[in-house]
Amino acid sequence: MTDPISKGLLPEGFRDRLPPQAEAAADLLRTLLDRVSAHGYERVSPPLVEFEDSLVTRLSSARPQDLLRFVDPLSQHSLALRPDITAQVGRIATTRMAHIPRPLRLAYGGPVLRVRPAQVGPQREAMQMGAELIGSDHVDAVAELLGIALEALAAAGLSDMSVDLTLPDLVGTLAGGPWPITAALADMQTALDGKDAAALNALGAARYGTLIEAAGPADAALARLKALDTAGALDTRIAGLERLVATAAPHAAVTIDPTERHGFEYQTWIGFSVFAEGVRGEVGRGGTYLVRHPGGSEEAAVGFSLYVDGLVDAGLGASRRRRVFVPLGTDAALGAKLRAEGWTTLAAFTDADTPTRLRCEYALKDGELLKL
Numbered sequence: 001m002t003d004p005i006s007k008g009l010l011p012e013g014f015r016d017r018l019p020p021q022a023e024a025a026a027d028l029l030r031t032l033l034d035r036v037s038a039h040g041y042e043r044v045s046p047p048l049v050e051f052e053d054s055l056v057t058r059l060s061s062a063r064p065q066d067l068l069r070f071v072d073p074l075s076q077h078s079l080a081l082r083p084d085i086t087a088q089v090g091r092i093a094t095t096r097m098a099h100i101p102r103p104l105r106l107a108y109g110g111p112v113l114r115v116r117p118a119q120v121g122p123q124r125e126a127m128q129m130g131a132e133l134i135g136s137d138h139v140d141a142v143a144e145l146l147g148i149a150l151e152a153l154a155a156a157g158l159s160d161m162s163v164d165l166t167l168p169d170l171v172g173t174l175a176g177g178p179w180p181i182t183a184a185l186a187d188m189q190t191a192l193d194g195k196d197a198a199a200l201n202a203l204g205a206a207r208y209g210t211l212i213e214a215a216g217p218a219d220a221a222l223a224r225l226k227a228l229d230t231a232g233a234l235d236t237r238i239a240g241l242e243r244l245v246a247t248a249a250p251h252a253a254v255t256i257d258p259t260e261r262h263g264f265e266y267q268t269w270i271g272f273s274v275f276a277e278g279v280r281g282e283v284g285r286g287g288t289y290l291v292r293h294p295g296g297s298e299e300a301a302v303g304f305s306l307y308v309d310g311l312v313d314a315g316l317g318a319s320r321r322r323r324v325f326v327p328l329g330t331d332a333a334l335g336a337k338l339r340a341e342g343w344t345t346l347a348a349f350t351d352a353d354t355p356t357r358l359r360c361e362y363a364l365k366d367g368e369l370l371k372l
């Protein structure tokens with residue numbers, strides 16, 4: 001009989017991080033947060049668990065069926081594990097930090113959990129870090145966030161990045177203005193999500209097919225968007241896209257997919273995804289959105305989240321600390337001096353401890369450092 005507990009098995013979608021990957025994950029998180037903090041984003045640390053209702057209603061990011069939920073035996077309240085920290089930052093910004101002058105720049109890093117994997121692969125727990133600017137969704141603010149995301153990822157060791165820009169509320173904006181539709185908006189969006197021109201024709205909305213055709217490398221996509229007859233409804237969005245292409249282009253290849261909404265359930269006029277060579281799935285994503293105050297008023301915001309696990313799996317953040325074997329009886333001050341210089345020391349307790357067993361590439365011998 002298989003006994004998952006005594007074998008140390010974990011529930012599906014969860015894993016242990018072992019050395020050296022656990023260290024790499026912590027290093028990467030530190031590097032990313034340091035970059036964000038250098039731009040004035042102050043760290044907040046919301047809890048892993050909240051009232052289910054609070055997570056579901058604050059942003060349309062989480063449907064109840066996507067949340068890992070449970071009833072708190074103490075209070076009998078329905079609680080849920082957070083699937084995304086952005087909603088929690090929104091809660092903090094509109095309640096406990098509502099009186100702080102805007103723009104409010106906040107950063108965070110910690111685990112998030114979902115019922116179903118959010119990223120490529122089977123994992124249901126992910127390490128999310130990010131930054132949110134509350135009080136503006138102006139293109140200047142978006143450019144700041146996009147630039148910081150790319151800067152932080154470069155500092156973490158990523159190269160060969162690409163950025164995909166999208167306009168999550170584009171279809172709604174066109175449908176409510178210059179391109180009226182007879183079909184239901186939800187049906188239109190399903191057809192566009194599937195890049196299904198035939199379905200658009202059947203819905204009597206063939207011209208929305210031109211938006212699918214506009215997707216591609218930034219320059220060509222911008223030219224196609226500018227050629228659309230939208231009675232000026234897209235002018236500010238196109239100007240915004242041009243500005244963001246200019247922000248990202250020095251660091252990444254840029255594409256535009258005007259109708260892509262997957263993963264942008266709560267973003268408004270702009271969304272972006274970051275990918276990188278050698279990393280499976282999205283490295284991160286962000287965009288503009290609205291946070292709701294307790295009185296019902298809404299405030300514009302922009303932010304991004306980066307997913308650290310893909311970077312770890314790609315081999316980034318590996319420690320370059322060198323391990324030195326410190327033989328039995330060595331003066332403690334010698335080890336302390338090496339550690340102060342950035343070495344990792346491994347002290348022998350018995351004669352059976354050898355450099356090989358302790359996985360050291362260096363050893364102290366008669367007070368001298370030897371490469372083995």
Ligand SMILES: N[C@@H](Cc1c[nH]c[nH+]1)C(=O)O
Pocket residue numbers: 084085086130131132263267285286287288289302303304305
């Ligand atoms: N939290 C979002 C990205 C985001 C942050 N801020 C705005 N959008 C996500 O992980 O998909």
